[in-house]
Amino acid sequence: MSNHTASEFRAGVVATLPAAVAVVPFGLLLGTRAVEQGLTVPEVALMSATVFAGSAQFVVIDIWTEPAPWLVLALTTLLVNIRHVLMSASIAGKLGAFAPASQPFAMFFLADEIWALAEQRSVRAPLTPAFYAGLATHLYLNWVFWTVTGALAGKAIADPHALGFDFAFTAIFIGLLTGFWRGTPTAWVLAASSAAAVAVKLTVPGVWYIMAGGLAGVVTAALIYRPARPCSEGAAP
Amino acid sequence: MFDPATVLAIAAMAVVTWATRVAGLWLVRVFTIEGRNAAALDAVPAAILMSVIAPMVFMTGPAETLAAGVTLFAAFRLPLMAAVALGVGAVVLLRAAIF
Numbered sequence: 001m002s003n004h005t006a007s008e009f010r011a012g013v014v015a016t017l018p019a020a021v022a023v024v025p026f027g028l029l030l031g032t033r034a035v036e037q038g039l040t041v042p043e044v045a046l047m048s049a050t051v052f053a054g055s056a057q058f059v060v061i062d063i064w065t066e067p068a069p070w071l072v073l074a075l076t077t078l079l080v081n082i083r084h085v086l087m088s089a090s091i092a093g094k095l096g097a098f099a100p101a102s103q104p105f106a107m108f109f110l111a112d113e114i115w116a117l118a119e120q121r122s123v124r125a126p127l128t129p130a131f132y133a134g135l136a137t138h139l140y141l142n143w144v145f146w147t148v149t150g151a152l153a154g155k156a157i158a159d160p161h162a163l164g165f166d167f168a169f170t171a172i173f174i175g176l177l178t179g180f181w182r183g184t185p186t187a188w189v190l191a192a193s194s195a196a197a198v199a200v201k202l203t204v205p206g207v208w209y210i211m212a213g214g215l216a217g218v219v220t221a222a223l224i225y226r227p228a229r230p231c232s233e234g235a236a237p
Numbered sequence: 238m239f240d241p242a243t244v245l246a247i248a249a250m251a252v253v254t255w256a257t258r259v260a261g262l263w264l265v266r267v268f269t270i271e272g273r274n275a276a277a278l279d280a281v282p283a284a285i286l287m288s289v290i291a292p293m294v295f296m297t298g299p300a301e302t303l304a305a306g307v308t309l310f311a312a313f314r315l316p317l318m319a320a321v322a323l324g325v326g327a328v329v330l331l332r333a334a335i336f
Contacts, residue, residue: 018321043243050251060250067242074249081257083285088261090281093270095262107258112289119282164329167304170293171324173286174305176311180283193284197291210288217284218277225276 005130012134015121018175019113020142022168023054027143031150037064044151048144052111055207056080057147083210086218087115094122098129109136111143112170116201120179188224195215300331 039061051057056077063076088107095103106129114135121127132230142203181184197213204212270278294305308324315323 018318022321039243040238040240042238043240043247046239046244047247047250050247051247051254053250053254056250056254059316060264067240068246070242070246070249073246074253077250077253078257081254084257085252085260085264086281086285088258089264090278092262092265104259107262108255110258116282116286164325164332167271167293167301167328168321168325170290170301170305170307171321171328173290173316174294174308174324175317175320177286177290178309178312179282180286185280186283189280189283190287193287194291194295197288199296201292201296208283209292213291214281214285217287218280221280221284222273222277225273227272 005128008128009134009137010129012117012131012136013138014134015117015131016113016135016138018115018172019167020138022165022172023113023139023142024146025165026054026058027146028150029052029151030061031147032066032151032154033058034061034064034147035154037061038066039064039151041148041151045144045148048147051077052109052140052143053077053081054111059083059207065215080207083214084110084115086211086214087112091115091118091122091127094118094127098132098172102129106132106136109140111139113169114139116173116176120176123179185221185224189217189221192220298332298335300328301333303331304328 030048031044034047034057035041037049047057059080060073060076064073088110091107091110093108098106114132116129117135118132122133131142177190193216196216197209200212201209214235265278268274290305293301295302304324304327306326308320311320311323
């Protein structure tokens, strides 16, 4: 591993520190809930290691019954994760340094926090496979470790809400959001996304509000788009 | 130790999740991404992040909305870790104060 690769990997690990701390109570809670719903510890490990999608796992564990209704659970997973289609489309153009054959494997790790941190990195510097591997390795091992620990510990786990941990991911995403600020067009995108997400959250059960808000922001960006003059391509100051 | 129905469900969840995460790679190959489409795609990070946090920021209560403001203010000036710590600290204090 070259020096540069090692330092990129390390930078990726460091970037995930806030998320790695915030994930602890949620991993513990998910593992605990899963065991209460009838899963065994190895099954919890298998799920976290192969699905690796926090919000989908929470929703699925919530509606879990034994024997597992696989079709319902798979469709629910699809609904919760449909936002990843937009997210992977957005990151696709930033994978230039990744070997084409490695890209589908890299996308296995595209959980929300990893995606957001990778996007934020690509605003400042080209996204390297080593940096992405740093993000993915750290959060993946964390997630599997803490969900399994929760499953082993059973009950008597701290409530994430008690210490404000439920707000931690909101705070992380607010922090990352500031990195995507491009002036007035961004203000319109954020306003449209907020309005649509709140309206849909109020009227439609489930997680459709994420897709609705995402699409509203994307459509708004397309509508207010003005073709740039030659030589002024790229991010505006 | 491993229930067959559970393993099948987990496998289906894993395949579906991975499919959503590679679908975008395929999508940008099928559609031309320039001009207006590129502007739309560039807006995805901000739009998705805003949508994910909107219920917590706008629909939970004054403590969460104020703490989001504190986090935003801090995030423009401090490293992410510090801004997150301040935001979480603010929400704990504000929840206690506003009950």
